[in-house]
Amino acid sequence: MNSRFAVIGLGRFGSKIARYLSLRGAEVIAIDEDAMRVDALKDDVAHAVQADATHLRSLESLRIKDMDAVIVAIGENFEALLLSVVNLLELKVNRIISRTASEHQTLILQRIGITEIFNPEEEVGQIVAERLIHPNVKTFLQLPDDFEIVELSPPRSVCNKTVGEIRFSEDYNLNLITIKRPFEVEKDKQLLTEYHLLGVPQKDLVVYERDALIVLGKQSDIERFIEFNS
Numbered sequence: 001m002n003s004r005f006a007v008i009g010l011g012r013f014g015s016k017i018a019r020y021l022s023l024r025g026a027e028v029i030a031i032d033e034d035a036m037r038v039d040a041l042k043d044d045v046a047h048a049v050q051a052d053a054t055h056l057r058s059l060e061s062l063r064i065k066d067m068d069a070v071i072v073a074i075g076e077n078f079e080a081l082l083l084s085v086v087n088l089l090e091l092k093v094n095r096i097i098s099r100t101a102s103e104h105q106t107l108i109l110q111r112i113g114i115t116e117i118f119n120p121e122e123e124v125g126q127i128v129a130e131r132l133i134h135p136n137v138k139t140f141l142q143l144p145d146d147f148e149i150v151e152l153s154p155p156r157s158v159c160n161k162t163v164g165e166i167r168f169s170e171d172y173n174l175n176l177i178t179i180k181r182p183f184e185v186e187k188d189k190q191l192l193t194e195y196h197l198l199g200v201p202q203k204d205l206v207v208y209e210r211d212a213l214i215v216l217g218k219q220s221d222i223e224r225f226i227e228f229n230s
Contacts, residue, residue, distance in 0.1 A: 002027050003133060006062070006070045008053045008084055010037040013099070013120045014073030019044050020129040029062060053084035059091060069095035069132055075120070078105055085114060097132065136226050138212060149177070150222055151214050154207050155229035164203030172225040174217035176201050182210050 003026045007018040010032035018030045018041060028045040032038050033052045042048040051058040053072075064070060070093050074081040081099065088096050089112065097116040100106045109117055118128050136152040143149065158166050168174045179198045184191055195212070198205065207213070215222065 003068045004066065005029070005132060006031060006064055006067045008032070008070065008072045009074035009081070009099070010034070010041055010048075011073065011075050013075060014071070015041055017071055017073060017129050017132075021132065022046065024129065024133050026133060029064075029067070031062070053087065054080050056087045056090060059084075059087050064088065065091045065093050067093065069093075069097060071128070071132070072096065072098045073120075075099060075101065082108065082112075085109065086112065089113060097128070134223065134226050136230070146218050146220070147216065148219055148222060149214065149216050151180070151212050152222075152226065154209060154211055154213055155226055157229040158207055159209045161207055162203060163201045163205045163207065166207065168215065168225075172217070172228075173221045174215045174225055177214045177216055179205065179207065180212040180214060181208070 003021075005021050005026050006029040007014050007021070008031045010018065010030055014032075015030075015037070018028050022028045022045045029047045029049060030038065030041045030045045031049050031051050031053055033050060035050050038048045038050045049062060051062065053059055053074075070088055072081055072084050072088070074084060078101070085096060085098050095116070096114055097118065098109050098114050100109060100117050100119050106117055106119075134152070136155060138151040138153065141149040163176060168176045179201055180195050181198055182193045182195050185194050186192070215225075217225075
């Protein structure tokens with residue numbers, strides 16, 4: 001079954017996320033109160049709807065709570081963004097991802113319970129969309145010929161196995177470049193977490209839940225690895 005997402009706010013960034021999600025096979029509802037923005041996207045997504053997300057009933061009529069996730073990408077009006085997010089919380093949407101433009105806005109969103117927050121100044125829309133489709137993916141670099149270098153959290157069933165047992169290249173056509181592992185260090189009498197690369201992984205190296213795997217492979221093989229082991 002395809003993933004279902006709603007994108008609220010169809011400016012440059014929101015439109016990019018909506019288009020990329022749709023290209024990746026997701027069912028996307030694109031929402032904006034501006035008819036021209038909606039019309040510009042109508043041929044690229046499953047549903048493009050003119051609606052005001054600050055009105056609870058508008059969102060209810062779109063069955064927004066049935067979405068796997070809702071991305072609020074409103075950029076020019078923080079009050080509208082905040083009201084939209086509050087409505088989504090009221091409707092008990094499973095997963096809410098909100099745009100932010102400043103530390104102050106981030107703090108407000110965190111105070112009302114939003115934990116997934118992105119800043120378009122810092123993140124590319126394609127990366128945000130990839131993380132929505134595959135929450136294991138932390139970041140990735142697109143390469144020619146459909147190859148990617150991806151940093152991802154280990155899927156559940158590979159945790160506590162050795163690199164040799166996982167058989168990255170043999171079973172998935174993937175090259176494990178390295179592993180990034182958290183270490184607790186004390187600095188200025190505070191316990192901090194630092195991430196360090198472990199170099200070229202040996203076959204007897206055990207993969208743990210808090211590690212990050214950095215792999216090279218084709219997009220389809222990376223997706224297969226994540227889905228098969230989740």
